[in-house]
Amino acid sequence: MANEREVTIYDIARELNISATTVSRGLQDHPTISKKTKRKILDLAEQMGYRSNHFARSLRSQKTNTFGIIVPRLNSHFMSSIIAGIENAANEQGFSLLIAQSSESSVKEAASARTMFDSRVDGLLVSLAVDTTDLTHFDSFFKKNIPVIFFDRVQQHESSVNILIDNRQAAYNATRHLIEQDCRKILHITAPVVQNVYKDRLRGYREALSEHKIKFREDYVLITNLSQEAGAEAARTILQMKPMPDGIFVANDSCAVGCMLALKEQGIRIPQDIAFAGFNNDPVTKVIEPNLTTINYSGYEMGQVAARHLINHVRDVSFISSTNTIILRSELIVRASSLKKGSK
Amino acid sequence: MANEREVTIYDIARELNISATTVSRGLQDHPTISKKTKRKILDLAEQMGYRSNHFARSLRSQKTNTFGIIVPRLNSHFMSSIIAGIENAANEQGFSLLIAQSSESSVKEAASARTMFDSRVDGLLVSLAVDTTDLTHFDSFFKKNIPVIFFDRVQQHESSVNILIDNRQAAYNATRHLIEQDCRKILHITAPVVQNVYKDRLRGYREALSEHKIKFREDYVLITNLSQEAGAEAARTILQMKPMPDGIFVANDSCAVGCMLALKEQGIRIPQDIAFAGFNNDPVTKVIEPNLTTINYSGYEMGQVAARHLINHVRDVSFISSTNTIILRSELIVRASSLKKGSK
Numbered sequence: 001m002a003n004e005r006e007v008t009i010y011d012i013a014r015e016l017n018i019s020a021t022t023v024s025r026g027l028q029d030h031p032t033i034s035k036k037t038k039r040k041i042l043d044l045a046e047q048m049g050y051r052s053n054h055f056a057r058s059l060r061s062q063k064t065n066t067f068g069i070i071v072p073r074l075n076s077h078f079m080s081s082i083i084a085g086i087e088n089a090a091n092e093q094g095f096s097l098l099i100a101q102s103s104e105s106s107v108k109e110a111a112s113a114r115t116m117f118d119s120r121v122d123g124l125l126v127s128l129a130v131d132t133t134d135l136t137h138f139d140s141f142f143k144k145n146i147p148v149i150f151f152d153r154v155q156q157h158e159s160s161v162n163i164l165i166d167n168r169q170a171a172y173n174a175t176r177h178l179i180e181q182d183c184r185k186i187l188h189i190t191a192p193v194v195q196n197v198y199k200d201r202l203r204g205y206r207e208a209l210s211e212h213k214i215k216f217r218e219d220y221v222l223i224t225n226l227s228q229e230a231g232a233e234a235a236r237t238i239l240q241m242k243p244m245p246d247g248i249f250v251a252n253d254s255c256a257v258g259c260m261l262a263l264k265e266q267g268i269r270i271p272q273d274i275a276f277a278g279f280n281n282d283p284v285t286k287v288i289e290p291n292l293t294t295i296n297y298s299g300y301e302m303g304q305v306a307a308r309h310l311i312n313h314v315r316d317v318s319f320i321s322s323t324n325t326i327i328l329r330s331e332l333i334v335r336a337s338s339l340k341k342g343s344k
Numbered sequence: 345m346a347n348e349r350e351v352t353i354y355d356i357a358r359e360l361n362i363s364a365t366t367v368s369r370g371l372q373d374h375p376t377i378s379k380k381t382k383r384k385i386l387d388l389a390e391q392m393g394y395r396s397n398h399f400a401r402s403l404r405s406q407k408t409n410t411f412g413i414i415v416p417r418l419n420s421h422f423m424s425s426i427i428a429g430i431e432n433a434a435n436e437q438g439f440s441l442l443i444a445q446s447s448e449s450s451v452k453e454a455a456s457a458r459t460m461f462d463s464r465v466d467g468l469l470v471s472l473a474v475d476t477t478d479l480t481h482f483d484s485f486f487k488k489n490i491p492v493i494f495f496d497r498v499q500q501h502e503s504s505v506n507i508l509i510d511n512r513q514a515a516y517n518a519t520r521h522l523i524e525q526d527c528r529k530i531l532h533i534t535a536p537v538v539q540n541v542y543k544d545r546l547r548g549y550r551e552a553l554s555e556h557k558i559k560f561r562e563d564y565v566l567i568t569n570l571s572q573e574a575g576a577e578a579a580r581t582i583l584q585m586k587p588m589p590d591g592i593f594v595a596n597d598s599c600a601v602g603c604m605l606a607l608k609e610q611g612i613r614i615p616q617d618i619a620f621a622g623f624n625n626d627p628v629t630k631v632i633e634p635n636l637t638t639i640n641y642s643g644y645e646m647g648q649v650a651a652r653h654l655i656n657h658v659r660d661v662s663f664i665s666s667t668n669t670i671i672l673r674s675e676l677i678v679r680a681s682s683l684k685k686g687s688k
Contacts, residue, residue: 049484049487049488051461051462051464066442066463073428074424074427074428074431075421075424075425075427075428075644076424077419077421077424079424080418080419080420080421080423080424081419083418083419083424083443084417084418084419084445087418087443087444087445088445088447091444091456096442096444096459096460096463097442097443097444098410098440098441098442098443099427099431099441099442099443100431100435100440100441101428101431101432101435103432112435115440116440117395118395119410119440120395140390140393143393144393228627254627257631261630261631283572283598283628284627284628284631286605287601287605287628287631287632288631289633300419
């Protein structure tokens with residue numbers, strides 16, 4: 001039973017005693033077929049479990065109406081918001097999504113790209129793994145002119161479009177805010193600076209320091225995997241430092257929260273002893289006490305923009321080749337965790 | 345260029361001056377082809393951007409090696425953990441995932457099911473929308489013996505398997521724990537009780553009350569959408585109640601956290617005035633102060649179990665028809681939010 005024969009238009013035609021051509025036209029809402037006949041055909045098709053021949057149609061049109069998505073991991077608030085945004089925009093326009101996670105490994109990223117290439121996706125949306133240093137595993141897409149859009153974690157490529165925020169500017173704003181709150185010993189917690197997002201945030205942090213004549217210290221940059229646990233571990237390192245920093249800018253919120261909780265446990269007062277700023281505006285920023293100052297940018301909107309851009313390209317409405325980079329808005333949201341000035 | 349002709353085995357054969365049969369066999373790692381020739385064929389295939397004829401193969405084998413997933417929403421911590429677990433298990437075995445969100449609407453759920461049916465997924469994994477009352481929109485799958493597995497939010501169907509935890513028992517345990525902490529006026533915040541998860545949690549709550557001779561009060565059950573904002577709104581209702589409850593069991597963590605934050609703002613002490621228990625063990629439970637007592641069950645593991653079960657079924661290793669329901673473990677994790685006894 002499990003391998004039951006597929007229902008064809010011939011089966012429907014036989015059952016209704018009409019021609020297969022009529023059935024085919026009826027299913028495609030052809031104007032020469034009467035409403036009554038169409039209704040009969042559609043009802044029987046539904047009842048018999050007929051499936052439109054998606055594959056055969058794909059072979060003819062070379063389109064699958066499917067996009068591939070590869071993200072570092074699926075279970076982060078930011079990434080799942082992006083995927084929800086992509087799904088919303090794609091679904092509205094009749095596109096389905098094939099989804100894979102690279103688990104932060106470029107090797108797995110390459111394997112997923114290969115699978116999606118073989119599945120003939122009409123386009124690819126990728127946020128790069130933390131260790132991806134080149135884009136050769138996407139060459140098969142570039143060669144075939146299948147559009148590839150990188151979002152958030154991106155690399156430049158002449159044949160693709162990048163969608164991201166101005167990470168340098170956002171990090172500069174967060175760091176400058178800490179300086180304006182009278183912080184002078186500002187530490188930065190980040191990930192290995194291979195990817196643009198971390199490279200640019202480090203750059204913005206350094207620029208703000210240098211502009212305010214604060215010397216950059218190598219030992220004030222902690223490289224972690226940015227998890228909440230890594231934040232707690234960073235706190236242990238920080239507690240050993242002499243002198244301790246008076247401000248910390250963290251490249252994401254969950255790591256900032258892990259660090260804050262661990263420092264608070266040791267009696268460190270936030271923001272009086274150490275002021276904090278994070279990145280992403282995850283919901284947890286409004287649960288932690290004091291609430292966390294952070295950079296707000298909407299993953300959901302980034303996902304929608306990426307999907308709409310890809311859809312327009314596939315439909316030849318816009319031309320991906322003339323667009324190189326799309327920069328989305330971001331903003332500093334100041335909350336109690338950084339308001340050192342005036343607090344005691 | 346965008347609609348470049350597809351590279352075929354004939355192109356590779358011509359280029360290497362060998363037969364198409366040899367190319368085909370080489371690509372399939374056939375033993376009659378020498379290693380050297382295979383290497384040449386594979387290298388050239390890669391270089392020319394050859395794609396194995398996935399569709400044609402699918403038509404022959406009736407398999408697409410793709411599973412469909414439909415979830416209420418993608419951007420909740422619990423659901424994205426489940427999807428990460430499914431992806432991990434499916435990817436390991438060479439299955440790809442088509443993903444859609446119903447946005448808690450049974451109409452959108454039905455449309456997604458139709459798309460996935462037409463895409464000929466080998467199996468379907470579904471967590472039901474909050475308003476789904478019957479399963480007729482999955483009939484096309486049942487008729488064709490395409491396996492359907494429901495997880496977490498499930499309904500019984502003779503042709504499908506349900507994977508879930510014992511929600512009644514978990515809710516009973518949470519409520520009994522509040523009673524043991526000397527709570528006598530225990531309120532329950534939940535969602536419309538259409539879906540099993542909320543129905544069963546309400547049942548467990550009532551059982552614990554009745555067993556301890558505490559009268560059930562209709563006005564102590566608040567129906568919300570369980571968002572963090574809904575929790576804050578529930579707090580406003582609770583503050584008006586005379587007398588106020590002394591314990592609250594919430595059907596998920598984010599709503600519990602929203603309620604706690606709003607009550608704390610009004611000077612209510614947790615757990616001294618009101619003790620709290622949530623559900624899911626989201627990371628936020630360890631950020632809120634006091635940390636939230638909750639029911640722990642792993643979405644990631646539930647996803648893995650669901651995918652492995654589906655893979656085994658598709659491969660005829662296990663027989664879905666003989667399995668009806670798989671119950672996964674859950675446990676009460678007691679934290680400071682509920683430890684009313686002895687606190688003052």
